[in-house]
Amino acid sequence: GRSRLLWGAARWLWPRGAIGPARRPLSSSSPPLQELFAQGGPLRTFLQRQAGSEAHLKVRRPELAAVIKLLNQKEQELRETEPLLHDENEDLRKLAENEITLCQKEITQLKHQIILLLEAMLFTSEIFDMYQQYAAFKRRHFETLEYFPSEIGGLRHASASIGGSEAYRHMKFEGGVHRVQRVPKTQKQGRIHTSTMTVAILPQPTEINLVINLKDLRIDTKRASGAGGQHVNTTDSAVRIVHLPTSVVSKCQQERSQLKNRELAMTKLRAKLYSMHLEKETNKRQNARKIQIGSKGRSEKIRTYNFPQNRVTDHRISKTLHDLETFMQGDDQLDELVQSLKEYADYESLVEIISQKV
Structure with a gap:
């Protein structure tokens, strides 16, 4: 059987680099916030380009559009207020100082919001790599159907077809919201942030008599x-x-x-x-009894990847595995978790059958 996978960050969906089984780690020497948003840099160029196509951005990524618009407004407000620091009126100078302090604080917060959105895209790229490597580990055919990179790295949206023995039966448990907790890869240091991306698994009707007129x-x-x-x-x-x-x-x-x-x-x-x-x-x-595994749809938060604690936890079966870097390679550890989910789902199905006969 075959299954089709859709990837994307929870708010929008992004990729990074060429497609291939090799992992694509980011440099550990990531630039500081000021350098990241410097004029002429790739991130600033990207934001300016996106702001120029605001109507398109509102449709594709409404939350990002709102943050970019507000950042541009605050930066314009800062530029207009700074000359007042040299005004002859002392009261006006003090008022300008307060306005600038507040404006700079808001600008920093908006930049951090954008970094979080980028982090979701980078994490989506890592998840895509993980499933591609898992398909190779299970000797399944992996065909990329869509792969949409952004100009600044990260996976905006992708879909792939995975074929092989019982592909859908195993992969269906991956559908849902995946949460990552770590210091964003675009920063050298800072506080831990939480980002999410979404995976949807669709069965491929290869032998199903599905008539489309x-x-x-x-x-x-x-x-x-x-x-x-x-x-x-x-x-x-x-x-x-x-x-x-x-x-x-x-x-x-x-x-x-x-x-x-x-x-x-x-x-x-x-x-x-x-x-x-x-x-x-x-x-x-399942009307009489809702099965826990794989039945809550793609809005269910199924798994947390906590990098500071070096663990991955699946919330449906309360199972935690350590050595997150190995897990993200998409081989034995991921397969162990998938098998545990499959066994638990089989158990729940058996309980449902028995309960219907009692």
């Missing part, structure tokens, strides 16, 4: 666009398919070929529709 589809094409697309071109290669009865949308602009993108978009649409059908049937069976 063409008259129920609206297919739109347009040019591939924007940073993050692997190929930005001048042909109408990007494809968007809407399943009218359910309003489910599937999009793809990964390939240069419109035909290939249409094929991939249809594959993703089938997976989404099948997942909806499967969830509906599962909910029917």
Whole structure:
């Protein structure tokens, strides 16, 4: 069986570097906050570019848009207030000093907010690497379907197809919110922050008789666009398919070929529709007794990766493993946790069957 995975930070979804099984550690000598936001630097350039496309950003990443807009306003306010420090009026100078102190404090807080958003993207990239390496460890086929990097590193959004024996049966437990606790990698030192990203697991209906009527589809094409697309071109290669009865949308602009993108978009649409059908049937069976493992949907906070304490804890079965660096390599430790989840889910299913017969 096959399964399809979707990655993304909880608020938006980001990547870093070329795709490959090798890990991509950040330098331990990360720049301080002032240097990170310096004029002409990659982060400042990125923020200016995003602010210039505010309408697009509000749709794709509304919270980031709000923070960037507020940061720009506060920095403008600071620039306008600083000349008053040299005013002849002493009262006005004192008022300006107070305003500048408050403004600088707010600017620092906004910059930290942006760093947290970046941290979520970097963590998403690490999770993507972990699952790619886990697929190799289990000798499963791993095909990247979408991979959207941002200009400053981190994974904005990605999806992949994993094929192999019982792939979905094992991977389905990874769906949900993953939380990371650590000093952000973009800083040398500082307090521990908490960021999140979300994983969605969709079964791939390879042998399921799922009929999709063409008259129920609206297919739109347009040019591939924007940073993050692997190929930005001048042909109408990007494809968007809407399943009218359910309003489910599937999009793809990964390939240069419109035909290939249409094929991939249809594959993703089938997976989404099948997942909806499967969830509906599962909910029917679980109305009497909600199974703990893998039944709370993608909003469930399933796992915490605590780097200062060097541990990973799965909250569904209260299981903690240490040596987080080894766990993130996606081999024995991750497999041990997946097997524990599978065993517990099997146990809960057995209890449910017995309870229905009593």
